[in-house]
Amino acid sequence: MAADISLPADATSTAALAARGLRMATVDANDDAAVRAWVEADTRGFHDSAPTEESFAELRPDFASQRTIGVYDASLADPEVPIATVTAWPAPVTLPGGEVPAWAISAVTVAPTHRRRGIARAMLEGELRTAASAGFPLAILTVSEATIYGRYGFGPVTWSSRFEIDVRRAGWVGAPSPGRVQLVGRDTAMATARAVFDEARRSTTGDVGAVGRRFDRLFGMPSETTELRKKRFVRYDDESGTPRGLAVYHVLEDGDDWSTQVAHVDYLAVTTDDAYRALWHYLLELDLVGTLKASLRSTDEPLRWLVKNPRMIRTTELREHLWARVLDTAAVLEARTYGAPGRLALRVHDPLGFADGSFTIEADAAGHPTVTLDETDDTPLLDVPVDLLASLVFGGVSALTLVDAGRVQERTPGDASAADRMLRAERAPVLTTWF
Ligand SMILES: CC(C)(COP(=O)(O)OP(=O)(O)OC[C@H]1O[C@@H](n2cnc3c(N)ncnc32)[C@H](O)[C@@H]1OP(=O)(O)O)[C@@H](O)C(=O)NCCC(=O)NCCS
Structure with a gap:
């Protein structure tokens, strides 16, 4: 370092x-x-x-x-x-x-x-x-404006949703969780948070580690006294007492009608499905709250399937969040595993020259790749501009969608579908913080 x-x-x-x-x-x-x-x-x-x-x-x-x-x-x-x-x-x-x-x-x-x-x-x-x-092998950033970084070879690799939930009408249908939810103080929350975040991050495609004190700021900083004093920290421990999830939220007053106040979820990280259900259930049933807002949520949240009335979870924003730029194509292709065995060739076009070239991925039955710098006539092949290479490698967008958009070309009809079988991530990639 x-x-x-x-x-x-x-x-x-x-x-x-x-x-x-x-x-x-x-x-x-x-x-x-x-x-x-x-x-x-x-x-x-x-x-x-x-x-x-x-x-x-x-x-x-x-x-x-x-x-x-x-x-x-x-x-x-x-x-x-x-x-x-x-x-x-x-x-x-x-x-x-x-x-x-x-x-x-x-x-x-x-x-x-x-x-x-x-x-x-x-x-x-x-x-x-x-x-x-x-x-x-990769450069990453989050952006103030989506128009700036494509010219340098960056493309969006995660998308995030902002939710606004009418908690009174949403209803809850999720199964109960066997552990315990408890409110904790800021110091206790922060002491737990790093381990939960690190474990959750390692299994969340698109999430970034080592955000340093930016992470601590999710818990409010002493210089923002008012906001800090409004933050509440709720933790889920499993049956053995091990912390498995943490949510940070604050509630904003709404005139005289306390019952319509808005709760904001500042951060939520979990390492188990039980923790996910328990913490959302807690947040959805807060008294003196009419609306729950949450940002940086996945585009494919299980939450929609945990309420009676999914229409009450309105997506008020859907936008790209993490942008990435491949600098060493073979290294990045070798760093992931693939959803299906097979061969796929990518012809990468990079005006700045870092990622340029032809690469063939051969994935074995376990999805482990061997990457060679060539292309053969009988392999499904995509022509990919460098700014979309990372978008495909993170698996959050379908190659077929990019072919339909005319941004990626397949050599033979069917190549994009073959690529998707190998490249698509199991869950929508998401970045849970800003940096
Ligand atoms: C964005 C910012 C850093 C650009 O700085 P700059 O020195 O004016 O940019 P450059 O002159 O090097 O321009 C580089 C290219 O980006 C384009 N560009 C610059 N700012 C842009 C913007 N806000 N939106 C779209 N394109 C932009 C330029 O037109 C130029 O394009 P070209 O090289 O293809 O002709 C500057 O406007 C800024 O500080 N903005 C406020 C802070 C911010 O938003 N930072 C980005 C954080 S993610």
Whole structure:
């Protein structure tokens, strides 16, 4: 990990920006003033509140495990505040039946005064070269706008739903769970959460590990005192007393009519089906609540099948969440298992050259692959633009859908269906946090 975050700024991008009078450099995680100036630029880029002493102190430890870059313009009145930011760190991401080390990129901003001059492009392409040369087969990010990252070879790999549930009319039909639900304090919740999250993450395609203190913030941070004091933590323990699930929620008042208040599920992670049922049952039967809202939920939640009236679970938003970019195609194809034995060839087209080429996957009876760099005439074959390669590898979209959309080409009718038998994930991929 230390080696990864000490990687230097990409030489090509540094030179390209230097030719425009800008200095691209890594931020020394031990230099308090430099980190503070960088955080100021980052929050400014997203129109967020400027950091206070307290919120900065909470963010500060993140920098020890991130490789952070600023772009500086020496001609400005405040030259120490970067005009562009990006940070990244290594994180495992779960694939069907496996996982892959990814370069997680975040906090991409360019000051409004310097926008549309190719600074983001220089930083992004620099991050891709850095990640590829350090051996990361995949780069990942979450996005503010879905229009930005396709041009760099990223495509959506998980989709998330936002629910609004009329809890009074939903009704419950799920079987009871044998364990126990209990409310716990924040410290107890946080002490349990990491183990539950890590186990749930490893079996959830599309979920990303090692989110550091971003994860802790799900539990509210002391600098957000009001919100923190509203958060409640509910845990499910199995019959042997082992924690198997955790939900974080808060309730917002609704004028004088307490009975119509809205409960927000901030986070819910489970490692067993019993825990899933018990925690949703608890949330759906809260008194003084008329509506339950939850975001970052899967597109295929079992919850719909746990209520009498599934129409009362309205999906108010369905959007892509995790985006991924393949940097080493063979490594990513080898890192997962496949749903059926067989052969499949992918011809990948990557204008930036990282993932380009022809690859044949041969999956054995257990779904374990051997990947070779060739293609043969008798193998089902898809022509795939690089931005859709990760979408297919995570298994959340059908190859047939992409062929129907004209974004992927099959060599022979039936090739996309053959591909789907091998590639489709058993459950819809989902990312349960932001980073
Ligand atoms: C998004 C942002 C980083 C772009 O920075 P920038 O330096 O202006 O981008 P560039 O000049 O390098 O543009 C690169 C390409 O992206 C396109 N682009 C840039 N911003 C875009 C946006 N918001 N939507 C769609 N396309 C965008 C440019 O048109 C350009 O396209 P091209 O190279 O194919 O011609 C900047 O506008 C910003 O800081 N926005 C606010 C914070 C944010 O949303 N960050 C993204 C976090 S996920």
